[in-house]
Amino acid sequence: MSKAKGAAKVAGVVGSPIAQSLSPVMHGAWIRAAGLDAVYAPFETTPGGFSSFIQGLRRASLLGLNITAPFKGQAARLADIRSQEVSLTGSANLLLFRGGQIEAHSTDGVGLIWALTTAGLEAPERAVIMGAGGAAAAALPALSRWGVREIIVAARRPSTAGWLRNVAAGVSVAPWEDLPDAVAGAPLLINATPMGLHGSSSPEVPLERMAPGAAVMDMVYRPLETPLLRAARAAGLRPIDGLDMLIGQGRPSFEALFGQPPDVRLDIRALLEQALAETTT
Structure with a gap:
């Protein structure tokens, strides 16, 4: 966390749990690189207390908050102003506090495509997503814009996930057992x-059963190599961890919060990998 020098700009991230989030490490490094008088802090609240926590910040001096699990849906519903992406997906990972109003935005889709392209991928014709929650919803319009024509969502409760078909073109919902x-x-x-x-x-x-050389991505980054990615590597496929997605969604979040893009000369992935290693040993 960066040290403030007075009337500092304050932003942060809220989730439950939040202690192991790398967002404060990432944004703190960008704050220091930019020489900003700012702080990016972690906040934790309970699912039942999230609404009152956010409402209490309406007129505070906080610039905004990144939102992580399990609050992205609640964040979208609490906002006074929603971006088109949030209105479409019902998921927000960024709240901005402006003049007593709450603006909801989503940079998760941007982060997803950043991770895939950073890994050297071009848009495939077809993609399969496991899960039908907020993270999956945020991925759908981004994948469609990228050029993926067919997206299959494997859902444990397909009867309640049918609305995802309206989020982007080419989306179908399949029962989990059809994975x-x-x-x-x-x-x-x-x-x-x-x-x-x-x-x-x-x-x-x-x-x-996947195509030869197929890519397998896990959105989580702790650990960097999940059991799924380990299996993908063993099968000769291309594993992609969630760390670049974190970085990709963080870049536009930082600019929205602090009014300037992060310093791209900073090797933020190396810094985050070091932080992961230090907290897992």
């Missing part, structure tokens, strides 16, 4: 569920 058929021949698989977070078990996915 083996969905990934057959697929060039891209994205895990948008918490499975794999902190090393928890990932679903059994027949990765051998």
Whole structure:
């Protein structure tokens, strides 16, 4: 966290839990590189207390907050002003406090495409997403704009996920048990569920049925190599961790909060990898 020198600009990130978030490390490094008198702090609240926490900040001197699990849907509903992306997906990962009003934005889709292109991918014809929550919803319009023509969402409760078909062109929803058929021949698989977070078990996915050289992305970054990515590597596929997605969504968030883009000369990924190593040993 950067040290403030007086009337500092203050922003942060809120989630539950929040202690292991790398957002304060990332934004703090960008703040120092820019020489800003600013602080980016972590905040934790309970699901039941999130609404009152946010409402209490309406007229505070806070610039805004990044939003992480499990509050992205609540953040979208609490806002007075919603970007087109938030209105479409019902998910917000950035709240800005402006003149007593709350603006909701989403940079998750930008972060996803940043991660995929940083890994050297071009838009495939088809992609499969595991999960039907806010992270998956935010991914759909971004993938469609990128050029993916067919997107299959594997949902545990497909009856309540049908609305995702209206979020972007070419989206279909499949029952979770149909995942083996969905990934057959697929060039891209994205895990948008918490499975794999902190090393928890990932679903059994027949990765051998995917297209040769297919890419498998896990949106989580702790650990960097989840069980799913380890299996993808063993199967000769291209594993993509969630760290570049964090960086990709953080860049426009930083600019929205502090009024200037982060310094691209800073090797932020190396810094975050070091922070991960220090907190997992």
